[in-house]
Amino acid sequence: MTPSPDTIDQLPTPALVVEQSTFDANLAAMDTVLPGTALRPHVKAFKSTALAARLHADGHTGFCAATPREIEGMVAAGLGDDLLLANESLDVARLGKLADQAQITVAVDSDTTLQAAIDGGILSVLIDVEVGLPRCGCGVDDAGRLADAARAAGLEVRGVMGYEGHLMMVDDRAERTDRVADAMTQLLRAHETVGGAIVSGGGTGTFDTNTWCTEIQAGSYTLMDTHYDGLDLPFAIAASVLGTVISISPKGWIVIDVGLKSLGMDHGDPTWPDGDVFFCSDEHTTLAPRDGVAGWNVGDRTRLLPAHIDPTVARHEAMWLVDGERVVDRWAVDLRHW
Amino acid sequence: MTPSPDTIDQLPTPALVVEQSTFDANLAAMDTVLPGTALRPHVKAFKSTALAARLHADGHTGFCAATPREIEGMVAAGLGDDLLLANESLDVARLGKLADQAQITVAVDSDTTLQAAIDGGILSVLIDVEVGLPRCGCGVDDAGRLADAARAAGLEVRGVMGYEGHLMMVDDRAERTDRVADAMTQLLRAHETVGGAIVSGGGTGTFDTNTWCTEIQAGSYTLMDTHYDGLDLPFAIAASVLGTVISISPKGWIVIDVGLKSLGMDHGDPTWPDGDVFFCSDEHTTLAPRDGVAGWNVGDRTRLLPAHIDPTVARHEAMWLVDGERVVDRWAVDLRHW
Numbered sequence: 020m021t022p023s024p025d026t027i028d029q030l031p032t033p034a035l036v037v038e039q040s041t042f043d044a045n046l047a048a049m050d051t052v053l054p055g056t057a058l059r060p061h062v063k064a065f066k067s068t069a070l071a072a073r074l075h076a077d078g079h080t081g082f083c084a085a086t087p088r089e090i091e092g093m094v095a096a097g098l099g100d101d102l103l104l105a106n107e108s109l110d111v112a113r114l115g116k117l118a119d120q121a122q123i124t125v126a127v128d129s130d131t132t133l134q135a136a137i138d139g140g141i142l143s144v145l146i147d148v149e150v151g152l153p154r155c156g157c158g159v160d161d162a163g164r165l166a167d168a169a170r171a172a173g174l175e176v177r178g179v180m181g182y183e184g185h186l187m188m189v190d191d192r193a194e195r196t197d198r199v200a201d202a203m204t205q206l207l208r209a210h211e212t213v214g215g216a217i218v219s220g221g222g223t224g225t226f227d228t229n230t231w232c233t234e235i236q237a238g239s240y241t242l243m244d245t246h247y248d249g250l251d252l253p254f255a256i257a258a259s260v261l262g263t264v265i266s267i268s269p270k271g272w273i274v275i276d277v278g279l280k281s282l283g284m285d286h287g288d289p290t291w292p293d294g295d296v297f298f299c300s301d302e303h304t305t306l307a308p309r310d311g312v313a314g315w316n317v318g319d320r321t322r323l324l325p326a327h328i329d330p331t332v333a334r335h336e337a338m339w340l341v342d343g344e345r346v347v348d349r350w351a352v353d354l355r356h357w
Numbered sequence: 358m359t360p361s362p363d364t365i366d367q368l369p370t371p372a373l374v375v376e377q378s379t380f381d382a383n384l385a386a387m388d389t390v391l392p393g394t395a396l397r398p399h400v401k402a403f404k405s406t407a408l409a410a411r412l413h414a415d416g417h418t419g420f421c422a423a424t425p426r427e428i429e430g431m432v433a434a435g436l437g438d439d440l441l442l443a444n445e446s447l448d449v450a451r452l453g454k455l456a457d458q459a460q461i462t463v464a465v466d467s468d469t470t471l472q473a474a475i476d477g478g479i480l481s482v483l484i485d486v487e488v489g490l491p492r493c494g495c496g497v498d499d500a501g502r503l504a505d506a507a508r509a510a511g512l513e514v515r516g517v518m519g520y521e522g523h524l525m526m527v528d529d530r531a532e533r534t535d536r537v538a539d540a541m542t543q544l545l546r547a548h549e550t551v552g553g554a555i556v557s558g559g560g561t562g563t564f565d566t567n568t569w570c571t572e573i574q575a576g577s578y579t580l581m582d583t584h585y586d587g588l589d590l591p592f593a594i595a596a597s598v599l600g601t602v603i604s605i606s607p608k609g610w611i612v613i614d615v616g617l618k619s620l621g622m623d624h625g626d627p628t629w630p631d632g633d634v635f636f637c638s639d640e641h642t643t644l645a646p647r648d649g650v651a652g653w654n655v656g657d658r659t660r661l662l663p664a665h666i667d668p669t670v671a672r673h674e675a676m677w678l679v680d681g682e683r684v685v686d687r688w689a690v691d692l693r694h695w
Contacts, residue, residue: 063640109601132655268487269496279667280667280668284622297491305491330618357369
């Protein structure tokens with residue numbers, strides 16, 4: 020059963036809401052710099068095929084994903100023009116089975132992940148190269164060997180990917196640009212030995228400073244969060260978590276029904292435009308209104324701005340697209356779990 | 358489709374696993390101190406009717422919950438002997454509709470939440486009293502007035518509740534006991550004006566130091582986490598998140614497929630028994646093995662211990678009960694969302 024509220028006051032809370040005008044402006048700002056397939060939107064940020072369909076309609080027909088389940092969901096939604104599992108997985112036979120329904124490429128960074136791709140019926144790979152973020156990716160000098168092994172097994176090697184995630188939050192733009200250049204120099208060096216048309220990397224924080232990649236993997240720009248909002252990016256916060264005031268204390272605080280279970284907390288507390296966030300509990304946040312509690316009533320509604328959008332979205336079954344007080348659409352968060 | 362793996366190596370990862378022997382020992386340790394209805398298990402900690410049914414079979418027939426959806430799920434599972442919504446909500450007409458199927462009591466702390474209960478067909482309430490935690494609860498001196506108003510409207514007032522959540526993590530046992538005594542003195546003072554048989558409060562951290570309540574609301578003791586494990590409690594960590602090694606760097610780290618989207622992060626990083634947690638990303642954790650990477654292979658499995666169990670559980674569709682390498686049962690986490 021999908022409820023169909025007409026206005027924001029009718030939404031069950033806590034509710035993840037997306038302001039349509041801000042969302043549209045974020046998409047337009049990105050399209051100015053990275054139109055069409057120059058952007059490969061990362062579905063891990065929003066986990067919704069309904070939102071992905073909006074990007075596809077804008078011409079961003081290739082997508083990347085962090086989990087096999089995200090890829091499966093995109094295929095089921097008919098969004099399988101060019102899907103990249105931009106992550107290592109040994110569970111890729113699930114995706115090999117979909118080869119007749121979609122173009123699926125997976126990242127590999129070791130003999131074991133390459134073998135899993137071969138055994139799983141995957142037809143094409145990217146070589147994932149470590150460019151400074153201590154996470155996945157082979158060494159620059161190992162990339163060519165892996166590419167050769169993949170081709171020897173009959174796979175198409177479409178190119179390289181390397182994620183400069185450690186540089187997303189470098190505050191100073193000039194320093195960020197310089198350090199991205201260093202990281203991408205490594206990636207291009209690997210690309211020389213790998214070949215293929217694709218050099219994939221980047222993210223919301225480096226979407227315009229990373230000019231070395233043939234495609235940028237960004238997703239958070241669509242919804243944004245307070246963490247990314249601290250950078251000098253042309254995107255604004257479109258997503259918030261709507262709550263209901265359930266308790267008011269004459270001692271100076273109000274309590275809303277938004278808590279740890281509706282927020283991603285790894286980047287810290289959410290932000291409340293009307294005052295201070297005191298603390299979050301499982302299903303509560305205690306707030307200290309800047310102008311005191313006198314103007315507040317139990318039953319009022321207010322919104323928190325998440326510090327990290329990706330894990331926040333993953334806590335919700337749906338996002339509600341709103342235009343001011345009006346509820347415009349419900350986007351199922353249908354790409355969750357694994 | 359529910360997969361039915363026989364052994365832990367067949368589980369899809371990331372997977373929330375519960376060690377059966379530890380879980381059973383935690384239940385036994387609690388039963389020694391709080392048998393039967395002296396404990397009112399809090400389902401918010403585990404969000405699973407399958408787990409709740411285990412507690413019910415042990416004689417803990419009354420439960421409390423943090424959301425209307427948790428109550429609805431417990432009723433649907435036939436566990437509605439005595440359910441307490443230990444939280445304020447204006448969305449309680451959902452529960453009033455279930456009055457012929459279960460005994461449902463809701464907490465109220467204001468005229469507005471009381472009116473919502475009356476309007477919603479709720480038959481009985483507890484008066485929620487603030488005892489030092491800056492969250493929900495009326496003032497001690499307002500409790501009697503609310504109780505009178507509830508009775509005047511024809512509702513049964515079953516007593517009071519007050520949650521000393523700010524004291525759960527006081528390290529020193531003597532100090533914790535003293536401060537709980539102060540908080541409970543306030544609750545008992547409210548109880549004098551409210552009446553009713555129930556004085557409800559406490560939690561895993563104060564389950565045996567809170568000797569003033571007629572029933573203790575605890576849930577985390579069943580599964581535990583590293584945060585509670587730092588206290589002097591007779592419970593051990595039963596839950597962990599199982600991951601697969603997807604990448605290994607010769608520079609000294611390994612990467613597993615457990616990340617922010619399978620962990621509650623508000624209490625900080627998870628703990629890894631075999632070395633240091635470097636950092637968590639959406640779908641990865643980078644780990645530095647104490648003895649180096651030489652012994653590790655892509656495809657190996659290992660477990661992280663969550664810092665906060667309640668929001669960790671809420672990220673998963675199921676828990677897997679295991680006995681060593683053997684998978685014993687799958688418990689759906691069926692009480693999620695709102």
